[in-house]
Amino acid sequence: METVKIDLNKETDDSYDIFIDSFLFDGLADELKRKPAANSYAVITDSNVGKIYGKKLLKNLQDDEINSHLISFSAGEKSKSRKTKERIEDEMLRLGLGRGTCIIALGGGVVGDLAGFVAATYMRGIPYIQVPTTLLAMADSSIGGKVAVDTPHAKNSVGSFHQPKKVVIDINFLKTLPKKEIANGLAEIIKHALIKDKDFFHFLEKNIDGILKCDLEALKQAIKRSCEIKADIVAEDEKEKGLRKILNYGHTIGHAIESALKYGISHGEAVAVGMCCAAKLAAKKGFLDEGSVIRQNNLLDHAGLPHKLSHHKLKPKIILERIKYDKKIINGRINFVLLNSIGNAFVSDDVTLEDIKKILEEQ
Ligand SMILES: NC(=O)c1ccc[n+]([C@@H]2O[C@H](COP(=O)([O-])OP(=O)(O)OC[C@H]3O[C@@H](n4cnc5c(N)ncnc54)[C@H](O)[C@@H]3O)[C@@H](O)[C@H]2O)c1
Ligand SMILES: [Zn+2]
Structure with a gap:
């Protein structure tokens, strides 16, 4: 037998910076003119953000004589689909955009996940x-x-890992964000504090009113700490082999609720309900004290996030069906993120579908 080895044991450095400040958006086109990331740009955005900021960015880029195009889709989670991805790709192909193109994902998580997934596969990755x-x-x-899209079966069920070249956070965008979207984002910020940093949880308890009133300084600090926590976890476990799983706190039940409600609930609300269920479960199993459960739930309350799904008629059985789609289940047990204190999460393999069913029934 002849053997030919393909040696692919190479090191890659995908490190990148996250820039956080006000007024970064206004300088973005000039920055790309000074330090180009590609020879053409596709700004991908949704219908709301496109109107407020997309057209302005396109104009700034074109004023700087940068080859650029704006591609927009209807706002909302329902657009995070294979169908929209295909539409965007066809549009990019029609525009003749090749491998020398860089995508600018301008928008919320829906735009970021979808545009990032387009970038991961367009021309085998741009x-x-x-x-x-x-x-x-x-x-x-x-x-x-x-990066991912949803399918009717489960959330984020088709996707990839594809790191951005950089992240540009301009907190001034938050001035036009609807109030309920602040609460939506707070769910993930509170999650980061709960899984990794009790001092940050305390900071949020103290500053929640300011944050809700859109105090940009408090928001900036909360965003920065949140980014640091996530960046540390991702740097240690990029492909979610172990540690990164703790970022899914509240998400096993949260994702199941979202897909069962056909994405008719915000991600943050669904995750908040998921975190309340998870805390209850941890207390029941003796990992978490009741005082911590109350503290978690009080902060969620304060942030305007729900504890339960009372206004939706979702049977526990339907949520369980969705969890089965989503997760590997071994002997009726499932990997489930629990807290053992505020600021400390772990992945338990000791949670059964029956445990989850009971918690959902008690809601
Ligand atoms: N990839 C990840 O690691 C990760 C992590 C958490 C969540 N997500 C995904 O993120 C998605 C949710 O993201 P989202 O909550 O940002 O939702 P979203 O992108 O749908 O944005 C919410 C709404 O706000 C509007 N909007 C956005 N920015 C605005 C602004 N500055 N001013 C006015 N309106 C604005 C949007 O048009 C939309 O109507 C979910 O699909 C979730 O799965 C992904
Ligand atoms: Zn999330």
Whole structure:
């Protein structure tokens, strides 16, 4: 037998910076003129962000004589689909955009996940820059390179890992963000504090009113700490082999709720309900004290996030069906993120579907 070895044991450095400040958006085109990331740009955005910021960015880029195009899709989670991805790709092909193109993902988590996934597969992979415009995207989804679309079966069920070249966070975007989207983003920020940093949890308890009133200094600090926590976890476990799983706190049940409700609930609300269920479960199993459960739930309450799904008629059985789609289940047990204190999360393999069913029934 002849053997030919393909030696692919190479080191790659995908490190990147996250820039956080006010007024970064206005300087973005000039920055790309000074330090180009490609020879052409596709700004991908949704219908809301496109109107407020997309056209302005396109104009700034074109004023700087940078070859650029704006591609927009209808706002909302329902657009995070294979169908929209195909439409964007066809549009890029029609425009003749080749491998020397960089995508600018301008929008919330829906834009970031979808545009990032287009970047991961278009011409077998092109670079992209995240320009998050929601609190959720600034504090969480624009970092870490998880990109995906939803399918009718499960959330984020088709996707890839593809790290952005950089993340540009301009907190001034938050001035036009609807109030309920601030609460939505707070769910992930509170999650980061709960899984990794009790001092940050305390900071949030103290500053929640300011944050809700859009105090930009408090928001900036919360975003920065949130980014650091996520960046540390991703740097240690980029492909979610172990540690990164703790970022899924509240998400096993949260994702199941989202897909069962056909994405008719915000991601943050679904995750908040998921975290309340997880805390209850941890207390029941003796990992977490009742006082911590109350503290977690009080902060979620304060942030305007729900504890339960009372206004939706979702049977526990339906949520369980969705969890089965989503997760590897071994002997009726499932990997489930629990807290053992505020600031400390771990992955338990001791949770059964029956445990989850009971918690959901008690809601
Ligand atoms: N990749 C990851 O690691 C990761 C992490 C967390 C969440 N996510 C994903 O993120 C998605 C949710 O993101 P989201 O909450 O940002 O939702 P979104 O992208 O749908 O944005 C929410 C709404 O706000 C509007 N909007 C955005 N920026 C605005 C601004 N500055 N002013 C006015 N309106 C604005 C949007 O048009 C939309 O209507 C989910 O699909 C979730 O799965 C991904
Ligand atoms: Zn999330």
